[in-house]
Amino acid sequence: MANIKDVAERAGVSVTTVSRVLNNRGYIGKETRKKVEEAMAEMNYSPNQIARALQKSQSYILGMIVPDSNHPFFSELIKYVEMYANEKNYKILICNSLDQPEKEARYLNMLSENRVDGIIMCSHTLDVDAYKQVSFPIVTFDRIISNQFPYVACDNFRGGELATEHLIELGCKSLLHISGPLKLDLLANRRADAFKLSCMKHNVHYEVIEGSNDNLTFEYFNNLIKNKISENLPKYDGVFCSNDIVAYALYLFATENGIKVPEQLKIVGYDYHSFTRMLQTPKLTTISQPTNRLGKVLSSTIINMIENKDKDTINNTVVDVKLIKGQTT
Amino acid sequence: MANIKDVAERAGVSVTTVSRVLNNRGYIGKETRKKVEEAMAEMNYSPNQIARALQKSQSYILGMIVPDSNHPFFSELIKYVEMYANEKNYKILICNSLDQPEKEARYLNMLSENRVDGIIMCSHTLDVDAYKQVSFPIVTFDRIISNQFPYVACDNFRGGELATEHLIELGCKSLLHISGPLKLDLLANRRADAFKLSCMKHNVHYEVIEGSNDNLTFEYFNNLIKNKISENLPKYDGVFCSNDIVAYALYLFATENGIKVPEQLKIVGYDYHSFTRMLQTPKLTTISQPTNRLGKVLSSTIINMIENKDKDTINNTVVDVKLIKGQTT
Incomplete structure (x- = not known):
């Protein structure tokens, strides 16, 4: 050459x-x-960009660690992050943690060794301590690590409130929330907080059942419903699900077992990603997280940090969500 | 540091x-x-891996150009490519061409400047000439560029044959194939070749309607069906679709218009990706392309080329497909 x-x-x-x-x-x-x-x-x-990267100590490469790049929410987020990063001449290295702490730690280490310019962290199984020694820019999605690292999140509290108030307005008297894992201090937990508070405020009976983050598949949620929820399902007239895949699995389980949706049971999901938008039977009632906007903000936040445009300020961004009315409420 | x-x-x-x-x-x-x-x-x-990369002229980075990383087929393929590449210590840079030749060319150039070790090319809008000046390893998915570049493909001909023979065995007398774009010499076109040959062999009336590759969305296929197919749909008793998204759109259009599936119209899709597997109403009859196996072979082919393990042989790989019987036939 x-x-x-x-x-x-x-x-x-x-x-x-x-x-x-x-x-x-x-x-x-x-x-x-x-x-x-x-x-x-x-x-x-x-x-030779590698030689130039070494000279400038800049690689124009961003690492992006996600639980599963094949999950419809993350797959869509990756697309928009890549699109906006590309406009600024940055490239995206994709890492699948599969929600395993060892894999997540190994990727953090690998990205550091490869001198990426920054990391977009969307997988959260490690404790906050693991980030203390990181010496380059990180932006997190939906998690507060410390005030050294900015985060980008959807307004999870508002999302939980919108979903719960919608169910209560429609007359529900006994609500269930199927949450994500609550043990790590993730911003998504605020959906459950808002659910509980809205129920208390309106004097509505409620319960919360916790899902794991080890597995975001249809099969996992199908089993969760069969093993942990099925017997008690007739007790509830409304369920707020923390994602659209569990909402779809619940809808199918209910209709197969003679429970009419939405007449006897109302269901609200969360995400409104490509799977939900494509699904026609049923069109789910859900909370929309705008991946386009999230991708743009994640890209611009990390690039601004790298290029030192915001030296003295850490900008956290909270993106609005909205209720999409479908056929399940 | x-x-x-x-x-x-x-x-x-x-x-x-x-x-x-x-x-x-x-x-x-x-x-x-x-x-x-x-x-x-x-x-x-x-x-500092960048310094080592420069010294060794190896970056351990693979570029992967796809039409749309959010499409359920490519999103799944990316996951498995990344998984297997990671086992061999390679990282994946993701590039979305959005099926635009200029973007595809710009990415090829950008990856070359960044001295990736090799490229996995899954987007095919450029002419074969564009690859002549490329001086590093490339493996293509589903396309033959020249005998300098190995390809990995599913057995598209066999897939087309399985789908068509299945429809004919079930008694169909007038078949339609909704194909991908036929103007570029892509291996996926062999699905259409096999469709035509199987129809001829069994003396079954057939037609082919060509889709574009500019757009793989549900909305695009929905419009294609309304504008190009709807009026003539009663002429056919079986349709072989080149992907599951168009198959789903066709199923919805037919049932909304009083055409009973599978009694009056039988539908076979193609892909069996995460969307199809999650979809329960209907469970589509389709041809399964094993993304797990494809991802493994794409990774190992490019890594073998980079590490010069197969200096003298170019190994093309053709992966088997199979028919998944659902409720639409």
Whole structure:
């Protein structure tokens, strides 16, 4: 492969001149620039970004750690993060933690060794301590690590409130919330907080059943419903689910067991990702998290940190959610 | 951040010794190794992989260009490619071409500048000529570029044959195939070839309607059905769709318009990705492309090329498909 010396020779100029053209630095005559660019094109020269990264200590690579890049929510988030990062010339390295702390720790370490410019952290199985030694920019999705790291989140409390108030307005008297894992201090837990508070405020009976984060699949939630919820399901007239996959599994279980949705049981989901939007029977009532907006803010936050545009301020961003009325309420 | 000199000083050894420990090269006494490793741990030292990449001319990064990382087929493929690549210590850079030739070309160029070790090419809007100047390993999914580049594909011909023969065995007399774009010479076109040949062999009337690859969304296929297929739909008693999203859209259109599936119209899809597996009404009859196996073979093919394990042979891999019987036939 041609190097910078070959290009200089072909163009009849010095290596310094070629370097100036490449880095767009210092004065270069129009004619000279043209000669250099032609020589680069003729020789199929592409500047070695790795060498430049080393020189500038910048790789223009962002690591993004997600629980599962195939989950419809994260798959959509990755798409938008990549789209906006690409506009700013950054690339995205994808890492699947599969919600295993060892994998998450190994990826953090690997990304640090590879000198990524920053990390977008969407997988949360490690304790906050694990982040103390990290010496480069991190932005988290839906989790507060410390006031050193900005976070981007949807308004989880508002989401929980919207869902619960909707069920209560429709006349529900006994509500269930199927939550995510509550043991780690995640912002998504505020959905459960808002659920409880709204129920108390309106004097509505409620219960919470906790799901795990080891597994976000349809099969997992199907089993959860069969083993932990099925017997007591007739006790409730409304269920607020922490994601659309469990909402869909619950809808199917109810209708298969002769419980009419929404007449006897009202169901609200959470996410409104590509699966939910494509699903036509039923159209789920759900809370929409705008992945497009989230992706844009995650990208711009980490890039601003890297480029030191916000040296003195840590900007956390909370993105609005809304209720999408479907056929399950 | 601590560098190799700091580690050497702390451990009381030479830089060469630390380097030997890092690269596992040359004889190192057990005691010395322990001292160096302790010093690295104490100083939170992580070797600079970018510097090592430059020295070794290897980045351990693979580029993966897909039309849309949020499409359920590619999202699943990415997950498995990443999983297997990670076992071999490689990382995956994700690029969404959105099926735009300019974006695809820009990504090819960007990945080349960043000295990725190789590219897994799953987006195919560029002509074969665009690949002539590429000087590093590329493996393609479902496309033959030239005999310099290996491909990994599912057995598209067999898939088309299985789907069509299934419809004919069930008594269909007039078949439609909704294909992908046929203008580029893609291996997926063999599904249409097999469809036509099977129909001819059994003397069954057939037609083919071509979809575009600009858009793989439910909305696109919904409009395609309304604008190009709806009027003539009663002419057919079986449709072989080139993906599960169009199959689902067709099922919904038919049932909404009083056409009974499968009694009056039988539908076979293609892919059996996470959306299809999660969808319960209806369970689609479809052809399964095993993304797990495809991801493993794509990873191992490109890594073998990079590590020169198969210097003299280009290994193309064709992965088996199978018919999944659902409720739409």
